[in-house]
Amino acid sequence: MSRLTIALLPGDGIGPEVVAEGARVLRAVAERWKHEIELREGLIGGCALDARDTPLPPETIELCRSADAVLLGAVGGPRWDNPAARQRPEQGLLGLRRELQVYANLRPVKVHPSLAVASPLRAERLEGVDFVVVRELTGGIYFGDKRREQLPHGGERAIDECVYTTSEIERVTRVAAQLARTRRRKLTSVDKANVLETSRLWRSTVTRVLRDEFPDVALDHLLVDACAMQLLRDPRGFDVIVTENMFGDILTDEASMLAGSLGVLPSASLGDDVEGQRARRGLYEPIHGSAPDIAGRGIANPVGTILSVALMLRHSFGLEQEARAVEQAVAATIDRGCVTADIAPCGARSYSTADVGGAIAEALTSISRQVHSRA
Numbered sequence: 001m002s003r004l005t006i007a008l009l010p011g012d013g014i015g016p017e018v019v020a021e022g023a024r025v026l027r028a029v030a031e032r033w034k035h036e037i038e039l040r041e042g043l044i045g046g047c048a049l050d051a052r053d054t055p056l057p058p059e060t061i062e063l064c065r066s067a068d069a070v071l072l073g074a075v076g077g078p079r080w081d082n083p084a085a086r087q088r089p090e091q092g093l094l095g096l097r098r099e100l101q102v103y104a105n106l107r108p109v110k111v112h113p114s115l116a117v118a119s120p121l122r123a124e125r126l127e128g129v130d131f132v133v134v135r136e137l138t139g140g141i142y143f144g145d146k147r148r149e150q151l152p153h154g155g156e157r158a159i160d161e162c163v164y165t166t167s168e169i170e171r172v173t174r175v176a177a178q179l180a181r182t183r184r185r186k187l188t189s190v191d192k193a194n195v196l197e198t199s200r201l202w203r204s205t206v207t208r209v210l211r212d213e214f215p216d217v218a219l220d221h222l223l224v225d226a227c228a229m230q231l232l233r234d235p236r237g238f239d240v241i242v243t244e245n246m247f248g249d250i251l252t253d254e255a256s257m258l259a260g261s262l263g264v265l266p267s268a269s270l271g272d273d274v275e276g277q278r279a280r281r282g283l284y285e286p287i288h289g290s291a292p293d294i295a296g297r298g299i300a301n302p303v304g305t306i307l308s309v310a311l312m313l314r315h316s317f318g319l320e321q322e323a324r325a326v327e328q329a330v331a332a333t334i335d336r337g338c339v340t341a342d343i344a345p346c347g348a349r350s351y352s353t354a355d356v357g358g359a360i361a362e363a364l365t366s367i368s369r370q371v372h373s374r375a
């Protein structure tokens, strides 16, 4: 039996709806596998701005630091979109990633066979697609200096600095190469080395780390524009992709279309192992945003969040059997057509967020029975 202390940060828009289903699945896992679980909620993003006048209240940081893992929904929405605002909901999320030092963001892309029809790509291109994007998460243009200057003869100048250090590149490369070792031993590093200085440092650093520490992993380099094309032309060719913060953000939204919907992709953001602690601190979130257009209607897809729970069980708690059971429960529920509108085949019935979450929790019960009777 393990004791799992998890911070829940539902956030804005559809965040609360999908996190409720993630929590339901966590409770189901705890019950079926006899773990003790403690879920503690906190505020982040726009709702925190409203209630506490900051997108990342200090008590939320404290809550996340004292938990073994964090499950987050989404932040942002049109209510807080005023470009002149001093504070934005997104600063809460970026601040939390930075506070927790979760520099490696794993975004697995796997095409579930019965969802191939939901993808705008032809089904035969999608068979067997299975790769992971490792996105650097706490550096680059997201965190560089940002400023605006008035020009003497009118108009303004806006500056976003993009900064990377050798050690920031080394540590995320190691996470990606380790992961490749557990898979097909193929790593693709994505940059824009023909234009950007940070990309030239990126490329030479990745090359050196692989040569010195991972000679058994095959490395190739792709420019980000070519990668965007290759993701649609031959997605099966990828195993592990490692890339900087903004390229990773953009490429994974593109990649989600292979899997049928932005709503089905999970992510795990990991830092270093904490010495003496069993759990590796992690922040888990679906890759989709707050989807304000459908918020509150009970139709958001909870699969990205529930698969993020599976990643949490695997990476933060080392509970591989439970993680697989959650993934199987999701697959079984999709296979029997219990899906939300974003992935329901044309003309087929679609189900609510809570229906799908409930069906996955139920499927988990029968899977846990099989697992326990085999043991």
Ligand code: IPM
Binding pocket: 075, 076, 090, 093, 249, 287, 289
């Ligand atoms: C993501 C999101 C965030 C990002 C936004 C909400 C700041 O798009 O997690 O991919 O750009 O990192």
Ligand code: MG
Binding pocket: 249, 250, 253, 287
């Ligand atoms: Mg994004």
